[in-house]
Amino acid sequence: MVEEKIKARCPRCGKLIHWEGNPYRPFCSQRCKLIDLGKWIDEKYRLPSEELPSGDEEREEEM
């Protein structure tokens, strides 16, 4: 299948990973996957935006 050809690196530590049989793919380990998940939850992943925040957006956060 497709997966066998996949050559990927752990998005966190950069190690080449095994795809097949690795429950934490695309990460090398549970550790790296978990730390990445933590960053999503902490809203650490951000991309530059061209929009300005609108007023009601702030209000919605409050709710």
Place this chain on the structure above:
Amino acid sequence: MGEMTKSLEEIYDARQIKVLDGLTAVRKRPSMYIGNTGIEGLHHLVEELVDNSIDESLAGYCTKIEVIIHLDNSVTVKDNGRGIPVDIHQLEKKPAVEVVLTKLHSGGKFDKKSYKVSGGLHGVGLSVVNALSEYLELEIKRDGKVYFQRYEKGQRKTPLQIVGKTKKTGTKIKFKPDPEIFGDLEFSYELLSQRLRELSFLNKGITITIEDERNDKNNQFFYKGGIISFVEYLNRNKNCIHLKPIYFEGEKNDTYIEVALQYNDSYKETIFTFANSINTHEGGTHLVGFKSALTRTINTYAANNNLLKDLKEGLSGEDVREGLVGVISVRLPDPQFEGQTKTKLGNSEIKGYVETLTNEKLGGFFEEHPTVARKILSKVIDAARARVAARKARELARKKGGMDSTLLPGKLADCQERDPAHSELYIVEGDSAGGSAKQGRDRKYQAILPLKGKILNVEKARFDKMLSNDEIKTIITALGVGINQDEVDVSKIRYHKIIIMTDADVDGSHIRTLLLTFFYRQMVGVIERGYLYIAQPPLYRIRVGKEDVYLKDEEELNRFLLERAMEKVELELKGARTRLGGKRLLDILNKLSRFDYYLRRLERRGYPREAIKVLLRQEVSLPEDFGDKGRLMFVHKALRAEGMEVGDIATDEEHNLYEFSLQGKINGRRVERKINKELIDSVEYRNVQALYRSIAGLETPPFIIYYKGGQHRIESKVELLQYITNIGKEGLYIQRYKGLGEMNPEQLWETTMNPERRSLLQVRVEDAVVADEIFTILMGDQVEERRRFIEKNALQVENLDI
């Protein structure tokens, strides 16, 4: 040195052997003395003898201990210590050795003057071994003589007798455990080896040998490094984070403490603790003191070096002990053992001693070895991050929706269909798009989840977009898959088509990148099963009379316009007397149009159009062309002749080829670009090159266009294309969509959501790998890299389109 020269204090003889108890009770209740009569109890007997020899070594009189397991499972333990005293005990009126072997709680170690520190098994001593043996024979070399005596079941069978002469000293005891007491009489070579190795680590410089006559196995343990060697031994198959174990020692009030520790990259904690060479399996005050100091020292170091920015709560004990291999050994005058198996050190003052020493020495080590300290800190902080992340993931699963985690998020407009195979979920970003999608969908099988990327002001004029953790939570619940540290179970997913639908602008593409990356990293199963798609809303709407035509992108638009113009124009090529029209003209113009399109893309990346044309004329087409320096010289010269600024030809080490630089421009700003294999391999160049050949038929200008009865002279290919495209635009209304929100519900349905007409891109894992790479560049700490990315944004966004 004769006895006469020693002070009374130092004399080790019968006067110092005190009698504490009788022996008979031991055979009645052996478990009280050796824990149990199983396999541990059996091996305890050997340990007891060895411990006595170790005591001699601690006192400085013994360097070698031998243990032999005989064929009949009897065991000999032999040392080269001073030999047990044989003179007559003043109180008991018999040889001291006899007292030691027949009276419970007797022995040198009850007198602090004889042994400063003492191991022994809680002082039960040789008498217990004797009491539980079918027979016990001892041989003592002392004062130039060899003494012998035999016991059976603790009873003296022969008087202590002199059997020979010797210059050596030492004690040799052979015993056979009593089958009336022990069920299993088989000694384990492995078990004994393990304990003997431990003892040799703990008593550096002592040699311990073991020999098994039953199968000729033997081993010798000798470790100069002491507990440092112990730590190295425990880490022998591990990847260590720092090269050498950290070691420190110290003495407080007659208590000697040494600690060795080294971190490996595993998550396991391995700490061995000893008190007077006894393995304190249950820990105790020395361990408590060490742990508390370790946590404190590491937290202090982290705080002082500002390493805890995103970890307000600090590092926990588990964090700082993850991957730790440590050995703590203390020697103290009066060890008290507690706990189930009497292997827990109880002396309360030891906690403070170990704590103070560790704080001081480990703190000092970190200051002196910042590189090692950083490595350990990095490992420990990762542990803390993972711990915090695991907790937050659990909280996320619980939060909102509250008691019922299966409750669907309020934002979700679900579909009626319950079979996942026939259900679709549109994840829609954009202000009004969510509303249009809700109205335009087929609610039978299409669900809509509107997303609003959260925007944050990072600097004065810079804003960042992200998925808020509420939105992540919303996606997870809407999909019906859990999320946690283990593999995500995709089998319960509620939709077999999850379609990301975002605006065609930069922000839209960033949200798409975020979503793709999130799915790839945390729910890759969704992509592997082919459940993830990208919607392709049109970029243009064209009104022709009363009809609407929707076109996906610029390329489609150009083709449409050219096709339309073909009906009205003819082209005369200079020289060739024929006029081109219809299909043939369209074909050639399409190629020209695509040629121009790719040239413009290269231009946007900073490669001047003229430079590319020189490369094409020079027929640079294969990576091998960059292996031929002579050939490259020609290209180099030709570029210079066109007025290009080119750098010297240099080696391209990564590919073992040659390359050179070229000054280009992006938005008027000078940039340096490389002319090398990578350029030739790019999709743009390969297309440009292929098209260049097929439009070669289009001769050089001028061109004559016949249109509406008139003739128009055109001076260049670019102009030609523009002229004809403009003819195609006549009478059309062209709308370029900036966002999904500009479409009304019907339009959105017709173009993007109606399964009959829409085209969806299925995301494959390989695509997601690329998206993740782009994401990683975007997330990079380097501001420079990020800025460069934004400059080339258009290009990267197109890469994302797959």
